[in-house]
Amino acid sequence: MDYGHPLKFGAFVTPANASPQAPVETAQLVESLGFDLVTFQDHPYQPSFLDTWTLISYVAARTDRIHIAPNVMNVPLRNPAVAARAASSLDLLSGGRIDMALGAGAFWDAVVAMGVPRLTPGESITALEEAIDIMRGIWDAGNRQLLRLDGTVHSVRGAQRGPLAAHDIPIWIGALKPRGLRLIGRKANGWLPSLGYLQPGDFARGNATIDKAAVSAGRDPREIRRLANITVPQTGLDGWAEQLATLALEDGASTFILANDSAMVLQLFAEEVMPAVRELVATERARTGLEPAEVKSAAAVAARRSGIDYDAAPEGVRVIEPGDYNFSSVKSTYMRGGSPGLVLQPRTVEEVVESVEFALTHRHLELAVRSGGHGISGRSTNDGGLVIDLKELNSIEILDREAKTVRIGPGARWADVATVLGDEGWALSSGDYGGVGVGGLATAGGVGWLARQQGLTIDHLIAADIVLADGSLVHTSAEENPDLFWAIRGAGANMGIVVSFDFVVEEVADIGFAQLGFDPGNMPELLERWGAAMEEAPRDLTTELAIVRQNSAPYVGVNVLGAVASDEPDTILNCLQPLAEIAPLTSQSVQLLPYSALMGNASPAPHSGRGEPVSASGLIEHLTPDVAEALARFIESGASTFIQIRCVGGAVSDVAADATAYAHRSANFAISAGSSNAQRLAKEWAKVKPFLSGTYLSFETSLDPERIHDAFPPPTLSRLRDIKARVDPQGLFRDNFSVIPAAQA
Structure with missing residues (x-):
């Protein structure tokens, strides 16, 4: 059966040390040819091979796009806790390009010669399962409890978790026998056999064993990617694309990894075979109506919160759900622990509009808008609601050096703003902590280290673009939409999402x-x-x-x-x-x-607040x-x-x-x-x-509605309510000290 995964292609490169740069250059070639993945076998006892993990690290530094993996990592010779930290560290350094393929062990005489006790086949599968649990436990960086696992082969007794990888590192397993296949069904993200070791029908039988184990474990079999190490057929390239397409459509293989070091063969495969396989599979999928997609795990789906139409989340906008690996890095703020039902991370103004439109269809839920997430009031996260996280709208642009005007995105942090402005000899009064986001402070007031000399941050605002509750994008200034411009300087959280701020700044020496x-x-x-x-x-x-x-x-x-x-x-x-x-x-x-040094007091680490501020x-x-x-x-x-x-x-x-x-x-x-x-x-x-x-x-932090009267004198509050009634009559933006529209008040 076709599991519907998008097709990917990889290369299986020999880590030979006779010419140490050769495997690196092959990896660079593979990347330039459009492959998705480059892999290296892991045999640390082989004197003619480079150490695979060292090679992977070097290749990661010499490439830009391609994913990299061992094929497969020799678990008996790699401490799983250390390997997990190495993988997540390299994943961070490479921008999320490290995948893990694991093997239970082979060539045991050579392994034993390296000082590792010999394991029986059954013991090696047990050790592999324990290694998977340990690695996943280390990667669970949002879990504050120490990791403990008392295994028969691998144990950890209070290990620290982390670091959080840049992406959800998949674990593929190279296994052929039933117990290994059942382990894949229960706990792995992919099956990676070498086709040369399979007899006709073995792939289908292996899939059946994996699928049965997955269902028994409460998983969707489509969560598990089917990969295959392949070699050039003895008959040559003729008909090869059709064979691979058949393997994809009938047996569900979706990642083909070519074991070959020849530049000519790799180029022929990339230019002739890969496009043909993609076209054949795409044509058949179009005929049957199958849309290729990665399937979200059953565990992730189970973590979803009620009242949210997850399938209707805007396409193109980065969406993070409670069951996603990186949810721990976005659920909380600097001081407050949160557990929102969905976090949207728009990267463009258009995506902010789409996010607001989605929020409007979920008006029954709390809505938090986050710029930096430092806010003491704790309003930029919630429990079970929506969060629109503006961290990617973090541009800092100089508009006019003579006029000293700048344009800043709401997700920029004041430490970064101070650095950019400092290079020009400028500064803008902006709080007293560099980790604060521009959006929250620049719509509330902005009491900072230069307040008595420069005034509030909002006093330097000359224009802004704001997305209103109906999804419209509006420009505001003293001349254009002046009422809204007046309102966002002190009560901006009630009016919409400011996606761009124009400031006039001042010259400031040390x-x-x-x-x-x-x-x-x-x-x-x-x-x-x-x-x-x-x-x-x-x-x-x-x-x-x-x-x-x-x-x-x-x-x-x-x-x-x-x-x-x-x-x-x-x-x-x-x-x-x-x-x-x-x-x-x-x-x-x-x-x-320098002012930038004073503001450079913020950690870039994800916020991990706990409890209620x-x-x-x-x-x-x-x-x-x-x-x-x-x-x-x-x-x-x-x-x-x-x-x-x-x-x-x-x-x-x-x-x-x-x-x-x-x-x-x-x-x-x-x-x-x-x-x-x-x-x-x-x-x-x-x-x-x-x-x-x-x-x-x-x-x-008080939720008492009377705090609104403390913050805004009667004439100010009355005017705000009139404006609120025009720009947000349904009260979409109500969860940050709501100014109730005039008619409702």
Whole structure:
């Protein structure tokens, strides 16, 4: 039977060491001829052969597209845990081009001579199955539990998992006898026999054994690719294409791997046989209506969530389901653990439109839009809903050097933006952590290290393109769709998905970055004096005060971190001197560095947050004695383990309150408090709220609808609701502090 897999072609190259570069050059030739796969036999005891894994690594570095695999890896001589790490590491380095074909072992006299105990045929299959379990366990990088397997041949006792490979590495098995075939049916992704060892009918009988075992294990037999090592027939090329097409259509073989080192033979196969086989198989499949496709595993299908039409997911958009190998890298955010039902990763604006249209047909589900996934509010993932992940829309383009204008995609991270702008001697105020995505911050406000000098990030936005809930793409600026342009600067998450931001940036030299530690003996006085010093400080200086608290001690640390937008040492010291006098110093350091270095503090590793983040947020006009006392009591309560007060004011306050949807322009400070206990935090935060003059939603996790009223004054909220009613009347974008449309309100 035809299992419907897309056809692939490979080469089986001898790893001879007589001319070490020869197998490498053959692999490069195979790639240039359009083959899909190059493989090498693995016989580490053979003195005339290069070590196969070393060769594979070298070939991966000397090729660009082709997949590479051992054919087959000698499991008795390769520790499975180490081999798994080597494979996933090389897969990452090669961009997802490593496949694994395994063998239970042969030529046992040579294997034993290498110091490995001899196994019986039955023991070798047991060892192979244990190796598969260990390798898959190592590749399960999203599983935080240590890997343990107590096998009869292979065991691991608390091994660390990972790294996560660049693609779902398949495991093919070269086996001929029933027990090996049944193992393929239960656990492998493919069967790789050599046709020279098969008698007529053996391929069909092997398929039947594999299929029966697969069904018994709850698998779809179509999950298992059927490969074959082939040689040139003694009769020559005439009729060979028809023979291979018959093997594909009647016996389900879909990957043909030619064992030959001759450049001429490989070229003839690529130019004459491969196209003919493809055409014959395509013609017959078209006649029968069979659409070639890789079949999703039964386990992956079982992991799907209810309420989602997975088959209707937009074609062309990268789709990641709960059962997919890389789901662990996209399900959670920096702080929050998530388990969405489907993650869409559009790579173009057109694919964003398709993703929004799909989300509109699933309006009954939660919808999260993610740029970088750092957000403390935790709104960029969910449980069982949809996530539109914009990480691939990460372009950073200079539009006009003279005007200092740039265009940035929502998935770009601020660390990368700072690097690109830094090469021009520019910078844009953009938070205080380089791992934050542009989209979330540039639609909420943007309180950063340069805020008092440059204002908020949104204050530098001059135009944007946004996909609305109906799938339309709209350009906004002060002249075009000005109401929408007003709204996205502070409430953009409610209006649609911004797919492109145009900013005007500023020249910035190196900056002075200070870290000052203080004795927290008199907390109210420290807060009040810091607040007063900052309100009087020149705008070159922006700081934040951070307090870390543990139950074992009243205060673990009180630190003021500050950036001085100047490369003049005297200016830096003059700005910082008043801060050094607010309380006894316990530590101090000042360094001169590029803004890009300050923002280059982010790890590129996938986010792996756990649980639910809990944070409260507020804006404060002045740190008066009453406010300082209230904050000190809140800190002393222990309800929060981390309190951060950021400076706003300065250039932020120069903008009129009604100029953008971010309206609380008179506030000089933004406070956020993190906790592990939501109820306790809410109780103690309620005592602080009377002193607040609004909130900054990016640091708020509360689901209380009243937070909208804290974030937006009545005139601002009323205008937002009118705009929401026009651009998103059905409330598709409602899961990030929803502004209910005017009619519904």
